[in-house]
Amino acid sequence: MLDTIGRLIDTDVLVVGAGAGGLWAALSAKRHxxxxxxxxxxxxxxxxxxxTAFSNAWMVVVTPDDDLDACVRDIVExxxxxxxxxxxxxxxxxxHFQLLEMERMGLVFPKEDGxxxxxxxxxxxxxxxxxxxxxGLEYCWRLRKALxxxxxxxxxxxxxxxxxxxxxxxxxxxxxxxxRTGEFVIVRARATVLATNSVTFRAGFVRDLTGTGTHLxxxxxxVLTNAEFGYxxxxxxxxxxxxxxxxxxxxxxFINAQGEPFMEHxxxxxxxxxxxxxxxKAMVQEKKEGRTPxxxxxxxxxxxxxxxxxxxxxxxxxxxxxxxxxxARIDMFGRTEYYPxxxxxKLGIKTDAACRSSVPGLLAAGLAQASCASHFAGFHxxxxxxTGWIAGKSAADDARRLEGPRVSEGRxxxxxxxxxxxxxxxxxxxxxxxxxxxQALIFPYQVSILKHETRMRQALEELDAIxxxxxxxxxxxxxxxxxxxxxxxxxxxxxxxxxxSLLRRESRMSHLREDFPDRDDxxxxxxxxxxxxxxxPRLRTEPIATPLVPPxxxxxxxxxxxxxxx
Amino acid sequence: xxxxxDLEKCTSCGDCDPVCPADIIHMEEQGGRLVPVLKHxxxxxxxxxxxxxxxxxxxxxxxxxxxRPLPW
Numbered sequence: 001m002l003d004t005i006g007r008l009i010d011t012d013v014l015v016v017g018a019g020a021g022g023l024w025a026a027l028s029a030k031r032h033x034x035x036x037x038x039x040x041x042x043x044x045x046x047x048x049x050x051x052t053a054f055s056n057a058w059m060v061v062v063t064p065d066d067d068l069d070a071c072v073r074d075i076v077e078x079x080x081x082x083x084x085x086x087x088x089x090x091x092x093x094x095x096h097f098q099l100l101e102m103e104r105m106g107l108v109f110p111k112e113d114g115x116x117x118x119x120x121x122x123x124x125x126x127x128x129x130x131x132x133x134x135x136g137l138e139y140c141w142r143l144r145k146a147l148x149x150x151x152x153x154x155x156x157x158x159x160x161x162x163x164x165x166x167x168x169x170x171x172x173x174x175x176x177x178x179x180r181t182g183e184f185v186i187v188r189a190r191a192t193v194l195a196t197n198s199v200t201f202r203a204g205f206v207r208d209l210t211g212t213g214t215h216l217x218x219x220x221x222x223v224l225t226n227a228e229f230g231y232x233x234x235x236x237x238x239x240x241x242x243x244x245x246x247x248x249x250x251x252x253x254f255i256n257a258q259g260e261p262f263m264e265h266x267x268x269x270x271x272x273x274x275x276x277x278x279x280x281k282a283m284v285q286e287k288k289e290g291r292t293p294x295x296x297x298x299x300x301x302x303x304x305x306x307x308x309x310x311x312x313x314x315x316x317x318x319x320x321x322x323x324x325x326x327x328a329r330i331d332m333f334g335r336t337e338y339y340p341x342x343x344x345x346k347l348g349i350k351t352d353a354a355c356r357s358s359v360p361g362l363l364a365a366g367l368a369q370a371s372c373a374s375h376f377a378g379f380h381x382x383x384x385x386x387t388g389w390i391a392g393k394s395a396a397d398d399a400r401r402l403e404g405p406r407v408s409e410g411r412x413x414x415x416x417x418x419x420x421x422x423x424x425x426x427x428x429x430x431x432x433x434x435x436x437x438x439q440a441l442i443f444p445y446q447v448s449i450l451k452h453e454t455r456m457r458q459a460l461e462e463l464d465a466i467x468x469x470x471x472x473x474x475x476x477x478x479x480x481x482x483x484x485x486x487x488x489x490x491x492x493x494x495x496x497x498x499x500x501s502l503l504r505r506e507s508r509m510s511h512l513r514e515d516f517p518d519r520d521d522x523x524x525x526x527x528x529x530x531x532x533x534x535x536x537p538r539l540r541t542e543p544i545a546t547p548l549v550p551p552x553x554x555x556x557x558x559x560x561x562x563x564x565x566x
Numbered sequence: 567x568x569x570x571x572d573l574e575k576c577t578s579c580g581d582c583d584p585v586c587p588a589d590i591i592h593m594e595e596q597g598g599r600l601v602p603v604l605k606h607x608x609x610x611x612x613x614x615x616x617x618x619x620x621x622x623x624x625x626x627x628x629x630x631x632x633x634r635p636l637p638w
Contacts, residue, residue: 044584044586044587044589045584045585048584048585048587048615048619049585049586049587049615050587053587054587054613156584157584179589180589180592202634203634204631204633204634205611205612205613205631206587206611206612206613208588208609208611209587209588209611237633237634237636238630239629239630240612284637287638292638315614315618316613316614316615316618319614319617319618319627320612320614320629323627323628323629324629327628327629327630328628328629328630339636339637339638340637341637342637432608436635439634439635440635443634443635443636443637444635444637444638445637445638448637449637479589479605479606479609482589483609
């Protein structure tokens, strides 16, 4: 009996992860399966924790007045074609409906003369973004209240360790542990949506929060992609600042050690308004040419515009900015040293346009889903909203269509035994040492930002030793166990990142190869797909489908020629 | 990073425990009442949630975290 092995929960749809993707997936599943049971599981508290909760919640929304096709083209071209075109179109198509739903939930999106106030965002030409008052915390809380009102079950403080599968390989739920007591939990589900965060390497502040859903899917046989891409962005280790985009719109500039605004040289059109990966690429070039340190000069922001940076409708940022001067004696309106930081990977689960993975019973949403390789400022949550809604609908359909889920007692016992062996009072605490070794390997720009075959092969060799150490590590308590599992996930992600980066012998967006500096559309309009092999990952390529936005024409043609070629 | 909880002011409401995304505040019994105890403070992500949701402002978070390895 499963209920003698652990706490057993039966549900029709299980959603793992309560960020934007998971919140919308749960709501959508319940709307499309009102008679069914929908469970939203999170490692912490739904509506108060997670990456989305700590964001500004800027989101792309396409209103009826916008040109939907132009926005699809904008995002696909901005992604240099590494994008699931049909899924992007679906995501943008539902965004206005979702905006109106959020207003009904009580979220306030500022308006002027009855129209939503929207702003342009880095790297996109026509697509606009907007955000609710109160940012991510308010957004998540209102969605939580909506889920409670509609009868979605919330299962909090449970960390998923493995997915459950039946004899045919279909995913039939998940195994996990209570994050405080260590109690073993079994969730049996007809359909499971993974909507966890991207994998980060804990780059500081809320970027320390990471997701493990992609690796749960990988272990269950799902195909992953976009491992070679990452979210590179300028950042400072001194403080967490989400407002670079708008600071630059208000006059801030990146300058080098000589005081030169270097972005005008690298991106004459966009300059400092270029997308974050282009900023990061230019910063690395400045480093190579000996013009560091680099600074963000906020002194250029007019006095009358500064108030908005010292007060925020996002509660934690408001506390943060108020304390920077008082407690840390940091003047954010001076010159602050900046670096290109590897914030998170873009590794995600490959799905179809309905968010179904390659494994029956398993769907993906949010940043665990690989809709595209760059999300700009605003398409992170925009994509999470949309993929959440789409995945929830598909999961509801699957829950109706699929037979009752089977979870074997043998498998449940085996997972429980494996988990219990990894944490026990008295084990030596070692997860942080493992993390530090991984960070020391990955964070140098020569490995994760400006890549080269020789350096990546060396990093892979060093990674083997870290992985072996990780496999031997044990935790002293449940907290340490969760951290250890997360760190192991980072180690494996680093492997996938390096292997895929070696295979893609060109440079494209955040994937910058020093030894292959040019974009190669003839060879590389392809996904790199990754599946778990016996000992190592198995990588292969697949052409990218271009049903809506045709592939780019060869370099050298003018924009007019390219437009005529369409 | 969280630096101080004023237990004199704390009302033992427990609101700070579940809102911590890093699982570092645990309500535990001390001296006959539940109080917030810092368990793994080195993992604080400086999100300010505990300070924001404390109804009696007895928690203090400092805005700076320990440095991570930099790209150069």
